[in-house]
Amino acid sequence: MPPLSRALLPAALLLPLAAAAEERPAPLAALEAQGLTVHGRFAAPGGLDGYAASANGQAMTVFVTADGEHAVVGNLVDAEGNNLSAAPLERLVHGPQDAETWASLADSAWILDGRDDAERIVYVFTDPNCPYCRQFFQAARPWVEAGEVQLRHVMVGILERDSPRLAISLLAADDPSAALAAHEAGTPVEPLDALPRRWELALQENHTLMERLGLVATPGLVYRVDDRLRTAQGMPSEERLAEILGPRP
Template identity: 45%
Template sequence: MTNPMFRRLLQSSALASTLLAASVQAESYPEPIQALEEQGVSVVESFEAPGGMTGYVGEIQGRSLAFYLTPDGDHVIVGTLLDKDGQNLSKASIDELVTGPKFAEAWPELEESNWVRDGAEDADTIVYTFTDPNCPYCHRFREQAKPWIEAGKVQLRHIMVGILKEDSLTKAATILGSDNPEEALKEHQSRYRQGGIDVDRQKVSNAHLDVKANNQLMQKLGLQATPSTIYKTDDGKVQMVQGLPNPQAIERMFGARP
């Protein structure tokens, strides 16, 4: 049996080592970067940036951001870096170092979440999207995806959430709690402009906890808009788009228009 005093010494030593390691890591960053940390920014990774700058990616309150240390080491620029062609270099760095790994790690949680299939079971492309029944952009996204879904190329998996309006949760739970959620989702989509599916209290009772679990997953992943859509590229990298995707993003998700 370990002596209690010796065990406390070991614990104190381990704590001191942890604090020292954190202190050394913090001190290894230049002062402007340390100043950002003091404001709540968590530094994830650094990289070589154009113009002799050192780039960093980090997170604050669930939001990813990029910032750049000037060559003199005395100043930091927070924001978007564009190249001469207008390409967003900051987003590329965030996607590679933060967003991609974060959502790749979360992919199994998406698979195990409470979703409704929309499209062929054997579709080559599977895309997860957080859908609020009252979200006009979710409805427009589904309309954009229609050609790929009808061609059997894409399966959307709607992770039903209830966040936008008072009856969002009950509508989402009515869909999830139905005997056939796929048909209930189709009914809601076809009647969207008339208010969508009618709330059924028994079905809400069946599935309201599932919708709340989806809400919690969305919050955990730091997503703040619907639709929020997660997909895999041809080379297996995981990407995420918040809000209504533009036509270029649609083709990156789904492939060439059928």
Template identity: 40%
Template sequence: MYPNQYSFRRARTLLSVSTFLIGLALSPVSAQDRPPVLKALEAKGVTVVGTFPSAGGLTAWAGYRGQQPIALYATPDGKHLIAGTLLDDRGNDVNQEALKKAVTTPMADAVWGQVEKSHWIADGSSKAPRIVYVLTDPNCPYCNKLWSDARPWINAGKVQLRHIMVGILTPTSAGKAAALLTSKNPAAALADYEQANTAANAKVMAAGRPKPLEDHGIKPMGKIPAAAQAKLDANEQLMQSLQLRATPALIWRDDKGEVQTRTGAPDGALAAAFGPL
């Protein structure tokens, strides 16, 4: 992880690690039906995928919230759900693998869909076989280093890097991010800006004295238009929801289709996200 981090307030715990009971006064339903109590959870942001094979003869429902899988067990009367871990007599989680299998694909698709709808600037060919997203603050020296380190993959047409712009590092970060997003050609503006900073930033990084990037043709917007501010706010909310607390932060899908994230990209680590050259 890179040392210049932007820390969000710790998110409130959404679901207790321990098992808890949710009770509602609803009409009884059979174990084969969809319990109405599930609707209460879905209204609170839990996505319920469906049933999965469960040990112990219970009806098990697979769900998730954010990137957290949740196992739900319906009581026979349909009035309650037990959310938590089902253990055998040796203390082993007997449904862990079944739950993971049930939610992995829909959970990854949902997260990836959110990322795709974020507000980003393309870097590289749209025909590249691999797409990688990166949360980028325009004043972040480590983001500039990543931009530079990514050139072999970008220039070879193997990766399109999509910069999800955020303005969190310094007082001028949001103004620069807005200026880039609202420019006539955002891709060209970002490329020119990053390239103009590369040489000087490499020197201060090598000396161990990283500092915010110079303006180099990007004048921070003093008053950010409402539409641009809404895009920056949405990108920051996405950053929070993915529990990514620093820039740069990479988001990609691996060969199995699962969504992977990584904060920072130390030397030699890009191949995990970008693939082989």
């Protein structure tokens, strides 16, 4: 595999203290100088040292030879063709990244839809002018009303000129959950004349989070399958709906 291109890699991120204290083999240090971020080290067969890393949001493994003079970027397979890179990447890169993303979603400006003790949580990037958001809201009623799924509507305003005002009006309502339910049932929220600065900033942060997740359409759905984060955009098919919300009650 050719060396990582400087043009394709961002500036190097700060490393965890433990990783930074470790002296890097020269090839790995060279890759870090090009923007590679090392998340952790792991044991590898054949005298190799394995490193879980990422660049431009893409996870990868780097294997350094025993003499410390050369490195190979890519997956390592055994004699049966098993990918020996998958487990370290899951443990050292994907797992922590998913946990960080889930925490960011929890800290975003969202409107509760469902019971607090629901077993499954789904985040929904919702625009007040989105017909597919309304369709998803109605389609999810059996799961929500059965107490099996809690939807957290991360409000955004991206579709129409008045979308930001409507989104903020819903977030700032005395009872946001009731206001959103009425809005999606056909009784539009009354837009505020003066928008609270707090909610303007929160809406912008929601937009930034949506962009960071690579979502460009609403509803933008973020959910978990086997402890891994998954995303979907637009109104899901019946099959995808079951994956997102679980078996129909």
